[in-house]
Amino acid sequence: MLPIIQPVFGPEEEAAVLAVLRSGWVAQGPHVAEFERKVALRAGAKYAVAVTSATTGLHLALVAAGIGPGDEVIVPSLSFIASTNAVWMVGANPVFADVDEELPILTPETVAAVWTQKTRAVLAVHQLGIPCERDVLRAMCEERGARLIEDAACALGSLADGRPVTEGADLAVFSFHPRKVLTMGEGGAVTTDNADFAERLKRLRNHGMTVAADARHGNAVREGFAEPAWNYRLTDIQGAIGSVQMDRLDAILAERQRIWQGYRARLHAALPEIRLLTPQPHVQWNVQTGCVRIPDGKRDSVLKALNDGGIGARRGILAAHLEPAWAHWPRTQLPNSEAWAHDSLALPVFHGMTGAQQDEVVHALALALGYLETV
Ligand SMILES: Cc1ncc(COP(=O)(O)O)c(C=O)c1O
Numbered sequence: 001m002l003p004i005i006q007p008v009f010g011p012e013e014e015a016a017v018l019a020v021l022r023s024g025w026v027a028q029g030p031h032v033a034e035f036e037r038k039v040a041l042r043a044g045a046k047y048a049v050a051v052t053s054a055t056t057g058l059h060l061a062l063v064a065a066g067i068g069p070g071d072e073v074i075v076p077s078l079s080f081i082a083s084t085n086a087v088w089m090v091g092a093n094p095v096f097a098d099v100d101e102e103l104p105i106l107t108p109e110t111v112a113a114v115w116t117q118k119t120r121a122v123l124a125v126h127q128l129g130i131p132c133e134r135d136v137l138r139a140m141c142e143e144r145g146a147r148l149i150e151d152a153a154c155a156l157g158s159l160a161d162g163r164p165v166t167e168g169a170d171l172a173v174f175s176f177h178p179r180k181v182l183t184m185g186e187g188g189a190v191t192t193d194n195a196d197f198a199e200r201l202k203r204l205r206n207h208g209m210t211v212a213a214d215a216r217h218g219n220a221v222r223e224g225f226a227e228p229a230w231n232y233r234l235t236d237i238q239g240a241i242g243s244v245q246m247d248r249l250d251a252i253l254a255e256r257q258r259i260w261q262g263y264r265a266r267l268h269a270a271l272p273e274i275r276l277l278t279p280q281p282h283v284q285w286n287v288q289t290g291c292v293r294i295p296d297g298k299r300d301s302v303l304k305a306l307n308d309g310g311i312g313a314r315r316g317i318l319a320a321h322l323e324p325a326w327a328h329w330p331r332t333q334l335p336n337s338e339a340w341a342h343d344s345l346a347l348p349v350f351h352g353m354t355g356a357q358q359d360e361v362v363h364a365l366a367l368a369l370g371y372l373e374t375v
Pocket residue numbers: 052053054055056079080082083125127151153154174175176177179187188
């Protein structure tokens with residue numbers, strides 16, 4: 001099976017894990033701190049707080065933003081379901097906004113269309129690494145007294161006007177799940193420029209404890225518990241892998257771009273009716289997912305044909321309101337989200353993918369769409 005994506009691990013990650021195991025300190029510690037410094041730098045943020053996943057990071061970001069029961073949070077239905085579930089985790093009400101026709105992201109207009117007196121936050125997703133119009137959304141939230149939380153789960157390494165898409169964010173959240181550009185199995189991070197948020201996020205991931213775990217063990221400082229909270233700590237084993245992975249980020253991004261350009265050239269020549277996800281001109285995209293759109297209601301049959309032929313394609317982006325978990329939830333019409341949910345397809349983009357393997361994918365697409373005869 002050609003994988004949809006594959007982690008890029010080498011002897012450096014192996015050595016890093018071994019060093020942590022031999023050090024005797026495997027819980028959150030110095031390697032997590034080093035990883036956080038690297039994430040903050042690449043996110044364009046002053047602080048990064050590592051957590052167990054983007055889902056738990058979104059949870060803490062919403063708590064830090066003061067969102068709770070009765071509040072409304074505007075969120076795209078068109079996203080991995082964790083974006084909506086995170087709103088539910090704090091007892092708030094998700095309000096689904098539609099996305100752009102050509103890009104899988106919220107727009108200031110779709111957000112404004114569902115804004116109410118109860119709106120306390122907008123959870124904007126930089127979907128598949130494609131950035132939202134963050135400046136307009138930030139200004140809009142500020143003007144109306146709401147918080148902007150950026151779900152950048154997919155967006156590590158994406159740039160807008162040459163700057164990280166999350167630069168200067170109040171609260172942005174990254175994922176390090178293996179479907180993302182780099183990984184340590186599971187992991188997430190919340191980035192912020194706000195020192196108070198950073199302090200609180202550190203407490204919230206650690207039972208509300210007022211003293212960091214390493215300080216507590218190192219200096220026998222007595223810990224206190226400032227507020228009820230969770231255990232969302234990353235281990236130092238994960239931190240060490242993540243730290244090495246961050247050093248690989250540029251190489252990984254270049255490789256993903258190479259593969260995507262390979263698809264562009266092949267699909268443009270052979271199957272021009274397949275639309276490729278095309279970021280805005282000022283964006284340097286991280287190619288988190290090789291997303292295309294399959295016309296004429298054929299996405300599901302094409303996906304099945306690819307999977308049957310050993311090609312690990314997946315459906316592109318889901319829409320929460322089309323899943324049983326959220327189908328009952330009140331909402332307005334979401335035509336663009338539904339179009340994306342029905343026609344988007346994710347193609348394999350994995351490190352080291354060869355031209356011949358890309359030819360195989362394009363050939364299988366042509367067959368599935370009825371352009372070639374099977375022999
Ligand atoms: C947009 C978005 N938000 C949140 C998540 C959740 O990430 P994690 O698996 O790290 O919890 C994902 C994962 O796919 C995602 O794509």
